[in-house]
Amino acid sequence: MVDYNEQIRQLEEELRKTKYNKRTQHHIGLVKAKIARLKEKQETRRRAAKKGEGYAVKRSGDATVLILGFPSVGKSTLLNALTNAKSDIGHYAFTTLKVIPGTLMYNYAKIQLLDVPGIVKGASDGTGRGKEVLSVMRNADMALILVEVNHPGHLPVILEEVYNTNIRLNQHRPDVRIRKTARDGIRIGRTVRTIMRDETIKGILKEFKINNAEVLIREKINEDQLIDIIEDNKVYMPAISVITKADLVSKEKAEESLTDLVLSGFILRNLVKMQIWLNP
Numbered sequence: 001m002v003d004y005n006e007q008i009r010q011l012e013e014e015l016r017k018t019k020y021n022k023r024t025q026h027h028i029g030l031v032k033a034k035i036a037r038l039k040e041k042q043e044t045r046r047r048a049a050k051k052g053e054g055y056a057v058k059r060s061g062d063a064t065v066l067i068l069g070f071p072s073v074g075k076s077t078l079l080n081a082l083t084n085a086k087s088d089i090g091h092y093a094f095t096t097l098k099v100i101p102g103t104l105m106y107n108y109a110k111i112q113l114l115d116v117p118g119i120v121k122g123a124s125d126g127t128g129r130g131k132e133v134l135s136v137m138r139n140a141d142m143a144l145i146l147v148e149v150n151h152p153g154h155l156p157v158i159l160e161e162v163y164n165t166n167i168r169l170n171q172h173r174p175d176v177r178i179r180k181t182a183r184d185g186i187r188i189g190r191t192v193r194t195i196m197r198d199e200t201i202k203g204i205l206k207e208f209k210i211n212n213a214e215v216l217i218r219e220k221i222n223e224d225q226l227i228d229i230i231e232d233n234k235v236y237m238p239a240i241s242v243i244t245k246a247d248l249v250s251k252e253k254a255e256e257s258l259t260d261l262v263l264s265g266f267i268l269r270n271l272v273k274m275q276i277w278l279n280p
């Protein structure tokens with residue numbers, strides 16, 4: 001059997017070594033498309049091997065919000081504080097082992113909050129209950145990402161796992177249409193300029209075996225977003241990051257942690273920040 005992992009690893013290594021600039025942009029686009037293709041194949045193989053994975057939860061109310069975070073960040077504590085639920089709280093990791101729902105009434109809206117097991121690095125590959133948790137997340141309308149005040153570095157780790165699960169936070173589906181056609185090659189129409197050249201767009205599409213199509217680009221996109229549109233299996237949802245255990249540090253330290261969070265990743269620029277002071 002072909003070892004997709006090894007192929008992906010080599011291509012990712014190549015990406016890491018290649019600096020992004022005008023000259024390399026085309027090549028990087030194609031490598032990214034190759035990686036995405038291999039990951040698709042790997043996922044198909046995994047699914048075939050492992051059926052019936054994941055635990056479902058019945059959605060209720062007007063919207064569902066999933067509480068995501070490392071173990072012991074205070075997810076269950078927050079759920080219990082905001083809703084009528086009684087999720088177990090423990091000072092050890094992995095206290096919560098399944099999905100615990102609670103209902104928050106806000107004005108006249110009924111918001112379902114879901115407490116889930118903690119996730120760690122590798123969650124999207126199945127470490128811990130990562131896969132199950134992230135598959136529940138795909139059906140939520142929003143994510144509340146909890147980060148302990150002393151571990152702001154956990155946020156980028158979580159964001160990466162979420163990204164690897166084909167969930168895009170605080171982004172909308174780019175306004176790009178791809179219509180497959182029977183012949184005439186790839187024709188590209190655009191209402192905006194993109195950094196990506198036609199040659200790169202065509203190369204990426206061909207990587208996905210699309211040789212004939214009409215592409216209409218109505219928004220500035222990069223190669224990652226183009227791949228997202230081609231794969232068409234992404235879920236887009238808003239997210240808020242929340243700092244927990246702020247009571248353990250001084251107000252200045254908490255502020256500093258917030259700044260770290262904002263600086264730690266490009267997605268974060270859009271994340272609404274919120275501090276929750278709880279007395280557990």
Ligand SMILES: Nc1nc2c(ncn2[C@@H]2O[C@H](COP(=O)(O)OP(=O)(O)OP(=O)(O)O)[C@@H](O)[C@H]2O)c(=O)[nH]1
Binds near residue numbers: 073091279
């Ligand atoms: N000081 C302080 N402790 C907190 C806060 N929130 C939670 N804790 C404590 O942190 C520990 C873990 O809390 P949980 O709510 O069980 O954490 P969790 O994220 O649900 O953990 P897992 O289910 O294991 O993933 C408990 O001992 C809580 O009492 C907080 O805001 N401040």
Ligand SMILES: [Mg+2]
Binds near residue numbers: 077087088089117
């Ligand atoms: Mg818990």
